[in-house]
Amino acid sequence: MRLxxxxxxxxxxxxxxxxxxAAAFNPGVVQTGDGKFYMYERAAGSLRPFRTSIGLLESDDGVRFKPVSEQPVFTADRLGFPDGSVEDARVVRIDGLYYMCYALQPYAFDCxxxxxxxxxxxxxxxxxxxxxxxxxxxxxxxxxxxEDGIRFEQLAYTTPADIDDRDNALFPEKIGGRYAILRRPMPYVGEKYGTDTPGIWIGYSDDLLAWSEPxxxxxAENPEWEGTKIGAAATPVKTERGWLVxxxxxDKQSIYRVGALMLDLENPRKVIARTRLPIMEPETYYEKFGLVLPNVVFPTANLxxxxxxxxYYGCCDTSIGLATVPLKELVDYVFDPES
Incomplete structure (x- = not known):
């Protein structure tokens, strides 16, 4: 399987x-009601401090993007943290509204x-x-x-303030009458949690405000390429055979690769198929060398x-790439990697 x-x-x-x-990477991407592509980039102006905000680009074809605004559309200042960073937008449209999952680091740091x-x-x-x-x-x-994909307001926090928890991705529709979200709580490791390394978790909500325990x-199953942690990359995609995630x-050398799994449509806690090998890994110069982190392909959006x-994926915390694959071909491969 190659993208x-x-x-x-x-x-x-x-x-x-x-x-x-300094950097523009890890974007959320969504199509508007009139078919345009909105891209929500994570961008930084310097390394000292390495403060990131979320900017908005638009495109008619999903490839050639131009800025919508000269200023970011979402910043940590909106949340009461003027020196902090907001990161890694994952955006969906549900019932005509745009919902942006984001990560917040409240204070400044150098990088x-x-x-x-x-x-x-x-x-x-x-x-x-x-x-x-x-x-x-x-x-x-x-x-x-x-309401318009441009002016965002804080809705709710999805994780507690006292644990490190990111890679949140909201499902694009309710499941069994409830909203569902994927998470990656870093401290949830050990016998109590059933995993030795940080993994993918799911939580539910009736109103997007209060969330269940995940x-x-x-x-992680293959130590050769996912041995230290895994996390949801992008918004789940609904297919006839399940939710594609x-x-x-x-790995232990901090190389980021991409896998795929399928979740049951009605019970997305249940994994029904999964790739054994990565479907994408750093190969090109812009995926191996960058301003911040080498050897990274980090998808944060798929349409x-x-x-x-x-x-759509971040390259070395520096730039943004695009890869494509026939949806049916990828789903068939997840179920039968030997096909």
Whole structure:
């Protein structure tokens, strides 16, 4: 199974406005009611501090994007954290409203590449972390809502403030009368939780405001490429055979690859099929080398366009790529990798 990278990759690169000069990556993408593509990029203007906000681009074809606004459409300041970052938007439309899952890091930190895997993060230069009794680099997730896809307001937090929990992805419709969301609570490991490494969990809500305690969905199975953690990559895609979920796996060298699994349509806690090998891994120069983190393909959006699955992904926390695959071909492969 191979996804086809677009010939224009990376389709979005940093530059232009000061708040996105250093990096533009990990986008949410959704189609509007009139067929346009809205892309919600995570963008940074510098590495010291490495503060990210969410900007909006638009496209008629899903490939060539241009800015909608000279300013970000969502920032941590909206949440009461003027020095913080909002990250990794995953966006769906439900009943005409746009819902953006986001991750929040409340205070500033510095970042620079090391060339040996994970970058160096330094929150020590910013006393807000210690002054507020918050674990450095902790991430909380939430949902913002918009009527037009441009002006977003905070709706609710989906995870507690005292644990690191990101990779939230909202299902695009209710299941059994309830909203459902995928999560990745980092501390939920050990015998009590049924997994030795952080995995994919699911929670439910009647109103998008109050969320149930999450239940475990999937854990790392192949130590060669997903040995340290896995997390939901993009919004689940509904197919006749189940919910298709792309996920990222991280190995001990901090290389990010992509797998796929299928969840039961009526009980999405149940995994009914899963790839054994990654369906995508860093291959091109822009996936192996970047400003921040080397060797990363990190999907955060997928859309079905004329029976093709458009997969939008971050490249090395620096730029944005697009890959495509026939949806039926990918689903068939997940169920039968030897076909």
């Amino acid at each position: 086809t990278r677009h010939e224009n990759n990376p389709i979005v690169a940093p530059g232009g406005a000061g708040w996105r000069k 620079w590449p090391t060339g040996t895997g994970l970058p160096a993060y330094y929150p020590e230069n910013y006393p807000q972390w210690a002054d507020n009794g918050v674990e450095p680099m902790i991430t909380r997730s939430g949902i913002a809502v918009s 239940e475990l969905v999937a854990v 792309l996920y990222h796996g991280v 079905v366009v004329d029976d093709l699955l458009y997969v």
